[in-house]
């Protein structure tokens with residue numbers, strides 16, 4: 001008798017494809033599913049599940065070749081390598097490409113810290129959703145209601161994610177963490193932007209990859225997320241908010257385990273602790289912030305641009321001795337690299353979208369030069 005739980009084959013397919021951004025043949029998916037389910041799964045079950053869900057969850061790249069829909073923007077690794085471009089601004093190196101492919105080729109123990117703002121829900125940066133965003137046609141990107149006549153920037157609507165998409169987030173960040181781990185030196189800090197709805201998925205995945213959780217930075221920033229009354233029933237329930245109005249953003253703090261004591265690791269690798277803002281002041285985990293200024297948004301009109309004032313504090317802290325290489329694997333408009341450049345730190349950024357890559361090439365020196 002087949003004792004598999006309902007959904008086990010589906011979950012195994014999603015988990016396997018989440019580890020193969022470039023996609024896989026039905027035969028490869030079948031083998032991956034068998035390994036995950038620990039037994040014989042008929043190839044016909046895999047095939048019929050792929051057929052049934054081809055438009056919703058999977059993307060049929062070619063006959064018998066599938067990719068997770070949220071990776072529908074990902075270039076196959078061989079195309080990505082051929083198309084890879086690099087740009088240098090001062091001590092910042094920006095690379096056009098997929099960070100997973102890049103990490104898989106990077107030498108071990110060659111990066112000293114990571115500060116990054118990944119796509120929280122992954123789907124929002126799929127080719128399909130970016131096309132909707134650029135055409136101002138919605139999708140998961142929503143314009144928050146305007147009460148004061150000001151034009152609002154689009155925000156991704158994360159409450160609509162399905163269980164399968166949430167599972168894909170965990171699988172993606174687990175794979176990301178596993179590829180990142182050997183590339184970092186012992187004691188390297190990893191500070192990653194998240195969202196109050198998903199930070200537990202990100203934290204679980206990074207812990208699963210072997211990193212130790214060291215806390216969470218509260219970026220105090222008021223967004224237009226949450227706080228709304230029930231949709232189409234706000235007159236009936238004027239005193240009710242469906243969920244909290246978001247007044248902060250979590251940035252999870254992880255570290256690759258250190259060798260021996262912190263002072264030993266600092267001597268050997270230059271990492272393991274956090275740089276103090278001044279001798280009398282430790283780096284603290286609540287940072288007052290604001291959304292990126294109008295000037296920053298004009299320089300770098302990326303939909304999820306982070307402000308220099310905040311990033312410079314965080315980036316400064318992650319290199320305790322003031323030397324080493326800071327990586328931003330999800331570079332966007334290059335704001336982390338700009339902060340590193342401002343501080344005189346060496347940095348590397350990876351961005352998979354050609355338009356954002358071009359934006360970053362132009363924005364990094366301007367953002368780095370801004371007085372904030």
Ligand SMILES: C[S@@+](CC[C@H](N)C(=O)[O-])C[C@H]1O[C@@H](n2cnc3c(N)ncnc32)[C@H](O)[C@@H]1O
Pocket residue numbers: 097098099100117118119120125302304305306329330331332333334335336350351352353356
């Ligand atoms: C949240 S945004 C980062 C925005 C950035 N903080 C800024 O201030 O401009 C995430 C970025 O990661 C990029 N991205 C998504 N998947 C990627 C991948 N696999 N490799 C590299 N970049 C990726 C997206 O195109 C997007 O620009």
